[in-house]
Amino acid sequence: MGEYLQFFLYIFGTVWLLQRGSPESKEIGRAGTESDREQRIGEHAGEGSPRWASAPGWRGLVFSRLLGLVMGGIFALSWLARSITGTAAYNEERLRSLEGPVGWGGYVTSADFWGRTLQNWQSELLAVASMAVLSIHLRQRVSPESKPVGAPHSATGGEG
Secondary structure, three states: EEEEHHHHHHHHHHHHHOOOOOOOOOOOOOOOOHHHHHOOOOHOOOOOOOOHOOOOOOHHHHOOHHHHHHHHHHHHHHHHHHHHHHHHHHHHHHOOOOOOOOHHHHOOOOOHHHHHHHHOOOHHHHHHHHHHHHHOOOOOOOOOOOOOOOOOOOOOHHOO
């Protein structure tokens, strides 16, 4: 569940945040959204472009942000599923202790829910963050997650 939140934040964060030397980063000075021409959307879409890349209005808007929206949606659905199943498990524990059950709203505001929800996020965030930082100086031949082996450490994104 936490992975999807992290990737959602990573996807949207990389639009504006730049990291010098990271193969995952845009070139320094190119933060933010790009023009329709650079993204090949709308009237700039080519023959092989997906249909929705050239669609006007809400379809083009949604399609141009679909990866982040899907990651955010998966996170929201998995969070909801965890809250529902967690409520049942929490109430089962409470009933074994002869305590009364709590409703869904009571459970999602409890320390138990947030403790269980956040317990894995720290290690997952550390793994993603370490990959982003280590990829500045370490290389993996032919990997799209790495700069070319001979690229300078300071090369960023498309520069390498």
